[in-house]
Amino acid sequence: MSDDTGFSAQQPIRVFLVDDHEVVRRGVQDLLDAEPDIEVVGDAGTADHALARGPALRPDVAILDVRLPDGDGITVCRELRSRMPELACLMLTSFDDDEALLDAIMAGAAGYVLKEIKGSDLVTAVRTLASGRSTLDPSTTARLMNSLREEESGTCSEDDALAGLSPREKDVLALIGEGLTNSQIGKRLYLSEKTVKNHISRLLAKLGVERRIQAAVIAAHATEASPPGAGHHRI
Numbered sequence: 532m533s534d535d536t537g538f539s540a541q542q543p544i545r546v547f548l549v550d551d552h553e554v555v556r557r558g559v560q561d562l563l564d565a566e567p568d569i570e571v572v573g574d575a576g577t578a579d580h581a582l583a584r585g586p587a588l589r590p591d592v593a594i595l596d597v598r599l600p601d602g603d604g605i606t607v608c609r610e611l612r613s614r615m616p617e618l619a620c621l622m623l624t625s626f627d628d629d630e631a632l633l634d635a636i637m638a639g640a641a642g643y644v645l646k647e648i649k650g651s652d653l654v655t656a657v658r659t660l661a662s663g664r665s666t667l668d669p670s671t672t673a674r675l676m677n678s679l680r681e682e683e684s685g686t687c688s689e690d691d692a693l694a695g696l697s698p699r700e701k702d703v704l705a706l707i708g709e710g711l712t713n714s715q716i717g718k719r720l721y722l723s724e725k726t727v728k729n730h731i732s733r734l735l736a737k738l739g740v741e742r743r744i745q746a747a748v749i750a751a752h753a754t755e756a757s758p759p760g761a762g763h764h765r766i
Contacts, residue, residue, distance in 0.1 A: 537662075538591075540567040544661040547590035548574040549581040549607060550623065551600050555646070559594065562650045569657060578602030586614050591661050595640075597624040597631050605631065609638040609712065613724070616714045619660035637744045639712045642666035692738045693753055700734040703727060707743060708750025 538544045546563055548571060550556050560571045573588045575581040578599045585593065585607075593611055595604030608620040621642040622635045635643050641660045644653065656666050696704065699720070706716045713727045720727070731743070740746055 538568045538658075543568050543570040544592060544657060545570060545572045545588070545590045546657060547572060547581075547585050547588055547593045549576075549578075549585075549593065549599070549604060550574075550596040551576045551598075552596075555596075559653070562653065563657065566654055569654070576600075578604075578607050581607050582610055585611050589615070590618060592619045592621060592657050594621045594623055594657070597622055597635070605634045605638045605640070608635065608640050612639045612712045613714045616712060616718070619663075621656055621660055621666070634744060636667060637710055637747055639710055639715075640667075693749070695737050696734055700730050700737070703730045704734055704746060704750045704753070707731070708747045708753075710747070 546569060548556050548559055550559070553576065556574045556576070560574065563569045563571050572590055573584055575584055576599075578601050581593075581595070581599075593608070595607055597604045599607070604622055608622065612618050612620060619641045620635075620639065621644065622631075622640050623644060623646055624631065625646045627645060632643050642656050642665060644656055644666070648656070659666050693701070702720055703716055706719055711719065713724050713731070716722070717724045717727045722730075731746075735741065735743070735746055738746055738749055740749070
């Protein structure tokens with residue numbers, strides 16, 4: 532597999548910036564626009580503006596501030612990726628927050644960096660994401676999932692709840708555990724996005740949880756409890 536991203540000065544990486552601080556947006560834009568193979572195609576200072584403007588710009592990479600005045604970058608990431616499944620989202624934050632990082636992972640973000648990051652490292656992160664790779668450290672992801680499992684371990688009816696899921700709901704749950712968006716789950720299982728949403732609503736109710744991330748933890752438990760190669764069959 533080649534390391535070449537396929538981007539160049541003639542066909543640059545299209546970047547969309549979302550941050551409520553104009554100074555940050557301008558600084559990041561100046562930094563990225565100085566690179567011959569990167570072009571900032573637009574920016575936004577609020578979640579609403581980002582969702583209204585982002586899809587029309589067809590970016591390859593979105594750099595999203597985690598905290599926004601009218602919402603959060605994690606929700607923007609999930610919404611943009613449901614409309615543009617190929618979009619790579621890089622979360623940008625001024626503080627180290629495990630819960631926000633875990634939510635970002637579950638929203639399908641491919642990277643998460645602190646605002647203190649060196650300019651050259653941010654440029655590298657954008658190129659990494661544009662090439663289809665992730666900057667998330669697997670060991671960090673595993674540590675966060677383990678800590679969340681410990682918090683959720685008080686529920687003992689997990690096995691019974693899983694047994695109540697239909698085979699299709701179990702497939703959807705497994706893909707939630709992999710961090711896929713509704714759109715990606717639909718493509719993997721050849722279902723419409725509306726059907727995927729219906730399956731998710733039903734399986735959350737059956738599992739007795741309200742948040743998608745809690746379902747992901749249960750999916751991780753189920754994966755660990757299954758013997759290698761057991762019971763996963765494709766249609």
